[in-house]
Structures are given as structure tokens and as C-alpha cells.
Amino acid sequence: xxxxxxxxxxxxxxxxxxxxxxxxxxxxxxxxxxxxxxxxxxxxxxxxxxxxxxxxxxxxxxxxxxxxxxxxxxxxxxxxxxxxxxxxxxxxxxxxxxxxxxxxxxxxxxxxxxxxxxxxxxxxxxxxxxxxxxxxxxxxxxxxx
Amino acid sequence: xxxxxxxxxxxxxxxxxxxxxxxxxxxxxxxxxxxxxxxxxxxxxxxxxxxxxxxxxxxxxxxxxxxxxxxxxxxxxxxxxxxxxxxxxxxxxxxxxxxxxxxxxxxxxxxxxxxxxxxxxxxxxxxxxxxxxxxxxxxxxxxxx
DNA sequence: CTGCTTGCAAAGGCTTTGCAGAACA
DNA sequence: TGTTCTGCAAAGCCTTTGCAAGCAG
Numbered sequence: 001x002x003x004x005x006x007x008x009x010x011x012x013x014x015x016x017x018x019x020x021x022x023x024x025x026x027x028x029x030x031x032x033x034x035x036x037x038x039x040x041x042x043x044x045x046x047x048x049x050x051x052x053x054x055x056x057x058x059x060x061x062x063x064x065x066x067x068x069x070x071x072x073x074x075x076x077x078x079x080x081x082x083x084x085x086x087x088x089x090x091x092x093x094x095x096x097x098x099x100x101x102x103x104x105x106x107x108x109x110x111x112x113x114x115x116x117x118x119x120x121x122x123x124x125x126x127x128x129x130x131x132x133x134x135x136x137x138x139x140x141x142x143x144x145x
Numbered sequence: 146x147x148x149x150x151x152x153x154x155x156x157x158x159x160x161x162x163x164x165x166x167x168x169x170x171x172x173x174x175x176x177x178x179x180x181x182x183x184x185x186x187x188x189x190x191x192x193x194x195x196x197x198x199x200x201x202x203x204x205x206x207x208x209x210x211x212x213x214x215x216x217x218x219x220x221x222x223x224x225x226x227x228x229x230x231x232x233x234x235x236x237x238x239x240x241x242x243x244x245x246x247x248x249x250x251x252x253x254x255x256x257x258x259x260x261x262x263x264x265x266x267x268x269x270x271x272x273x274x275x276x277x278x279x280x281x282x283x284x285x286x287x288x289x290x
Numbered sequence: 291c292t293g294c295t296t297g298c299a300a301a302g303g304c305t306t307t308g309c310a311g312a313a314c315a
Numbered sequence: 316t317g318t319t320c321t322g323c324a325a326a327g328c329c330t331t332t333g334c335a336a337g338c339a340g
Contacts, residue, residue, distance in 0.1 A: 024295065024338090043330080058297040063330060065295095082222075082230050082305090084329060097265060108265065115274070116261030120242060120253065122278040129260070129274050133267040169313085169320065188305080203322040208305060210320095227330090229304060 004090065005037050019072040026057045027065050034075055040086045040096075040105040080105060080130055095129035149235065150182050164217040171202045172210050179220055185231045185241075185250040225250060225275055240274035 007015065012032045013023040021027060033049055034041065041049075047062045057065075066087055070077045078086040080098055086105060088096075095108040113129060152160065157177045158168040166172060178194055179186065186194075192207045202210075211232055215222045223231040225243055231250060233241075240253040258274060 022294075022339095026296075060298075060331085061296055064332095067331090077227075079224055079227055082224055082227070085227050097267065099267070100270060112262070112264040113260065114262040115258065117257070117259040118276070119257040120276060120278070122242065122244070122276075122280050124276055124278040125245060126277040127274065128277075129272065131263070131265060131267075131269055132271040132273075133265070133269040135267050167314090167319075171321070205306085205323075206321055209307095212306095 005035060007032070007035060016074070019074055021068060021072055021074070026061050027068075029056055030062065030065055031069065031074060034069075034087065034089050037089065038107055039089050040078055041089075042084045042086055044084070046087070078105065079128075093127070095131070098130060098132045099135055100132055101134050150180060152177070152180060161219070164219055166213060166217055166219070171206050174201055175207065175210055176214065176219060179214075179232065179234050182234065183252055184234050185223055186234075187229045187231055189229070191232070223250065224273075238272070240276070243275060243277045244280055245277055246279050 002011070009028055009032050012028050012035065015035075016023040016027060016031060029050055030046065033046060043059075043062050043066055046066070047057065047059055050056045050062070066075070066085075069075045070087065073091050076088040076091050078088045078096065080086060080096065088105075088107075090107060094110055095113050097106045097108050098104075099106065108129070108131065113131070115127065115129070118124070118127075147156070154173055154177050157173050157180065160180075161168040161172055161176060174195055175191065178191060188204075188207050188211055191211070192202065192204055195201045195207070211220070211230075214220045215232065218236050221233040221236050223233045223241065225231060225241065233250075233252075235252060239255055240258050242251045242253050243249075244251065253274070253276065258276070260272065260274070263269070263272075
């Protein structure tokens with residue numbers, strides 16, 4: 001399995017093809033931007049990032065392709081608040097921490113959270129854990145600035 | 146601690162007062178309906194239930210009071226899909242199962258799901274687990290009708 | 291040439307809000 | 316009498332969709 005992040009655009013095109021997605025210029029830009037590192041972005045954040053210098057991708061295309069990416073397993077839709085959908089550049093199963101102070105979403109490493117028991121009479125397709133909290137202030141200077 | 150469900154309207158009024166909510170007619174109807182049993186309802190489902198026979202509560206009031214109930218801990222906001230917010234009549238911490246066939250949300254008893262390990266450097270305020278899956282067909286007649 | 295994509299604009303759906311009138315203490 | 320609450324209508328916001336034009340194989 002190749003690296004997850006920091007792919008070249010050529011590699012991105014290949015990844016898209018491998019997921020049965022026709023690699024158009026817009027899609028390559030979007031995936032390249034999203035998959036540059038672990039991150040959690042809304043459709044609008046992605047559109048703004050892409051169009052900073054000049055208009056590269058339209059709003060409709062951003063929305064449509066994000067849905068497509070999620071369906072094909074390139075990224076993961078993340079439902080943490082009711083305002084908007086976030087897209088997680090890590091498509092593999094893992095859990096999330098929402099920092100209530102900053103609103104930022106972070107991945108929880110699988111080693112940091114384990115579900116020990118699950119007695120549910122069903123074919124389970126997905127388990128998502130969302131932990132909400134506030135980062136501890138380890139730095140005393142923040143208390144006495 | 147008194148029973149959670151099936152309260153009389155008088156008891157509902159008392160519950161609301163205990164949560165620092167002025168018990169108006171509309172609020173009592175809403176809470177009485179919601180807290181009649183364990184359930185997960187959207188704002189619109191609640192409005193429809195309340196107004197089946199005659200207009201009791203307006204849309205704006207339903208939305209405003211649900212937000213108020215959630216803030217005061219009478220019910221719990223449930224974010225499982227991006228389309229709408231659900232309100233859970235059980236305000237205590239627990240987890241949820243989403244049936245992908247029916248779209249119905251069910252509570253997962255705490256005994257059926259346990260998190261064994263959680264190494265997160267933060268003050269945790271909430272942990273929500275959403276399990277998505279399909280109920281197993283235990284009835285063979287459904288396979289050979 | 292044909293099917294897929296893009297992008298604009300409009301529509302859709304849920305939720306929030308401004309405001310006037312009603313209810314209540 | 317003053318504050319709180321309700322309800323109507325409109326606005327807001329994110330997202331989806333219809334459709335014509337563009338692009339690619």
C-alpha cells in the first residue's frame with residue numbers, strides 16, 4: 001500500500017483511476033489538496049483553498065465531486081455538527097476528537113481508543129466515535145501570561 | 146430519581162420547572178409527547194405529532210423550544226445524519242444504532258457497548274458512539290416467503 | 291460523435307430570526 | 316405593567332439539481 005499523503009498529481013490521478021473515478025483537472029486539484037495531509041475540511045473550505053489564486057473549481061463541482069469521492073472511498077464524510085459536512089482525508093476507519101474550544105476536529109489514533117464489547121444483533125457496517133472535549137492546559141504560562 | 150417516561154402533564158410541568166424552564170402549555174405538550182417513551186424524533190416529526198388533531202404549536206416554537214430543552218438537559222440533540230437534527234428523549238449518556246435499512250435510530254444499552262481504553266489528553270465532555278448496520282434476518286421465512 | 295463534466299443559477303430543505311401581538315406574573 | 320413566549324413570515328445557510336456549454340475519448 002502506497003503512502004496516504006503528499007502524493008504527486010500524477011499519483012493522485014492514478015489513485016482516482018484505481019477508485020474508478022475519471023481524473024479530470026478539477027478532481028485532481030481537489031484530491032491533491034485534500035490528500036496533502038490528515039485534515040478535516042468542509043466543502044466551502046476546500047473551495048476557498050482551491051480558488052485562492054484564481055478560480056479553478058466551481059461550487060457545484062466541489063460539492064458533486066466530494067460526494068463522489070466519499071462514495072468511492074477516497075475520503076470519508078464526517079458528521080459531527082449539524083451545520084455542515086466535513087470531509088476527512090483519511091478514508092480508513094478511525095475515530096475523532098472535537099475540540100470544543102477551537103472547533104477543530106482531530107483524528108484519534110486507533111491505539112488510543114478501543115471498544116471492548118459490542119453485543120449488537122446486526123451486520124455492522126460502520127462504527128463512529130466522536131469524543132468532544134477541551135484540551136488540557138499543560139503550559140502554565142498560559143495560566144500566568 | 147423519578148421514572149423517565151410516561152409522566153403525567155403535571156409531572157412534566159414539574160420536571161421543566163426543575164430544569165429552569167417556564168412550563169408553558171406548548172412546552173408541556175412538547176415535553177409530554179417527547180418524554181412519553183424512548184424515541185428519536187426530528188423537529189418536524191414532533192410538530193406533526195402535536196398538531197395531528199388541531200394546531201397546538203407553531204413551527205418556530207417547536208424549533209426554539211427543542212433547542213431550549215437540549216440546552217437545559219431535558220433531551221439530547223442527536224447528530225447522525227446531515228439532513229436534520231434528531232432529539233433523543235433519553236438525556237442520559239448512551240450510544241446509538243442506526244438501522245441502514247429502515248433509517249430508524251435505536252438506543253444501545255450501555256451494557257452492550259463498552260469503551261475499554263481512552264488515552265486522550267483532554268477534558269472529555271461527551272463521547273458519542275454511532276453504530277450503523279443492518280438487522281440480521283433471524284426469521285427464515287423471510288428468506289423463503 | 292457521444293457520453294461525461296463543469297459551472298451557473300435556481301431551487302430545496304432544515305433551521306433561525308425579526309417583530310408584533312398574546313400571555314402571564 | 317413589564318417580561319416572557321408564541322407564531323407568522325422572511326431570511327439564512329448548506330447542499331442539490333436542471334440545464335446548456337465544454338471537453339475528452
